[in-house]
Amino acid sequence: MPRTSVQTGRRQSLIDAAILTIGEQGSLDVSVREIATRAGMSTALAFHYFGGKDGIIIETMRHLLREFAQEVRAGLDCATTPRERLAAIVRASFAASQFERTTIAAWLVFYLHAYSSPPAARLLQVYTRRLRSNLVDALLPLMDRADALLTAEGLAAMIDGSYVRHALRPQGPDAGEAIASCMDYLENRLARGGAQ
Amino acid sequence: MPRTSVQTGRRQSLIDAAILTIGEQGSLDVSVREIATRAGMSTALAFHYFGGKDGIIIETMRHLLREFAQEVRAGLDCATTPRERLAAIVRASFAASQFERTTIAAWLVFYLHAYSSPPAARLLQVYTRRLRSNLVDALLPLMDRADALLTAEGLAAMIDGSYVRHALRPQGPDAGEAIASCMDYLENRLARGGAQ
Amino acid sequence: MPRTSVQTGRRQSLIDAAILTIGEQGSLDVSVREIATRAGMSTALAFHYFGGKDGIIIETMRHLLREFAQEVRAGLDCATTPRERLAAIVRASFAASQFERTTIAAWLVFYLHAYSSPPAARLLQVYTRRLRSNLVDALLPLMDRADALLTAEGLAAMIDGSYVRHALRPQGPDAGEAIASCMDYLENRLARGGAQ
Amino acid sequence: MPRTSVQTGRRQSLIDAAILTIGEQGSLDVSVREIATRAGMSTALAFHYFGGKDGIIIETMRHLLREFAQEVRAGLDCATTPRERLAAIVRASFAASQFERTTIAAWLVFYLHAYSSPPAARLLQVYTRRLRSNLVDALLPLMDRADALLTAEGLAAMIDGSYVRHALRPQGPDAGEAIASCMDYLENRLARGGAQ
DNA sequence: AATGAATGAGCCTTCATTCAT
């Protein structure tokens, strides 16, 4: 049977609450009770919807990844030149929906979680690979394959590093600076032809 | 009274076990019991030495940071030119003692922990600032102040990003590649004068 | 929402078990586990209902005080003359529901607990004051205010003292003797007009 | 071998610390560590001297009882008439060395402890009986045996009750009032011949 | 659909106690 709209709404509330709670705490060591309370429902209902804490975690992760993927797709749809495509991917990474203190922390938590949880690792890998192939595809018209691979890896590292560092800044994250850093890296790679 | 050598040894065992356990689990949500058992002592003794779980965590963090600082200092002592100084810092970041799967994960865990724990945040900031000033000092002979600040931030992001990404790779981290990436970033910044 | 009858029953079971356990042990140093087991429920459920050990203690104390207050009220309702009112209060103090070895010990434990626990002290004071004003009110028709205050205090001391002493007697407490002692004190005060 | 004076001093320090700690806490649920620390020695030394927590408790109790017995004996030595003997016993009960907030609480704690600890009960009974026979002996010249027994019991209850009640008063205990209450009780019994 | 009741497991922590020095 199809999910009722009420169910969809409840599920979404719970995922939102999970991101918030996990992000604030900077850890998965949060109780289902707290998440459920925040989402305005009983613990038992959260279990009913997601089957368990693991379900909540995986579903929350999936939500974050899906949102990011949409952001990327939307950006790519409006881009025509390779450079525009690259800029779109970078911009998507720091889009408003993602680049907020709490959400950043949640991202990092999931990164770490994937480190020891196979299902989480699988989930993350799917998106990681897709992003990587997006980057390489956009770079191939601009350089040879070897350079493209290195540049993609470097850019991805730059993006992730900016994520981590901005999350830590007391003054809060700044998407503009992060994007500028990444694009600067990219421009330098393009200008120098990746000569190492 | 001075710490006896047996106490020092026990404390170190426990810190090592903590890094291992936290790193493997990718989380601070590990029991003191597991850490203590791994270190070959009773839970109660761990409390006797560290006062509590928080004490263990903070002390473990301090150990990691101190070890990194030593690595940096050792590298800087052998460096003469600015470029060598920069390379030394980068290399220290991926030194063998740090850049191992488990240790990397522990680093990230502490990063996240600082996110919600003031004492951890203070501790981390001390080292973060020192590293930053090391980078800027080494860059100032090579470019103007504004560029130096941007480059330092970018290089730090590149280092952290490489950390995160290498931790996730199924094939395990590769210090050589990470160092190459960071040095490439640096060279490009130097060559182009940071023109954005 | 109103407390379900099952909840009320469970709560009462736990309070009864608490009185028993605390009374037998003569101390608050009893484990929640023991109380809960005796009440036929899990430790976790005890926490669910009472929020913690403190909650159990305070609620148990409240129960004891409430029961005593009811006993007093019931006695006063049947009394018409001042002397009858005084006798009623004395009798209530040694009523069957209160004057049993275990319960007496529990009373003393709570007395002592109030000594170092502000919430317990507050709770106890409310009842102490009410009892005192009951005594003084009943005495005022029989003597002047100054004497009434002294007599009330003396009678209260006599009641408490009988409590303590009877609790200690190997042969167990004897309500009749205790009541006789207290009434004798009272009669002497009335006969001599409290001349000191 | 005889106890060295150093040992005697240490033991006394520990007993004093025990009275203080137990009295403040209003409970035997205090750690040996706290007592020992307060007495300025290590936990292990406390064990060395007293054999265990039980030893500390019993010895502390014994100290309190002995001190009280001395106070009584000293008072009786100066008394010549039966009335003076009775007054001496009452006064000893509220002597400065005993009637202080902390000490009172400690007394009550031990009373309760005797409730469930045979050794403590035995100890207490010895003194209880001696006090009782002191009272009866002093009363026999003034009334017949039956009345003397009742009066002794009543006076003892009055003393204990005053103890309990004064310990609880926020304004602190007042020895003068307590003594007056007890002597008033006694005078009334003597005047009326204990006619019940 | 939704929730309170209920619990076993586990965690952090403290404690009384012993032992080697």
Next chain:
DNA sequence: AATGAATGAAGGCTCATTCAT
């Protein structure tokens, strides 16, 4: 005599999870 090291046991409490309603 005196102490730090060391531990098994126990306690209060929380949590993920199930179940009956």
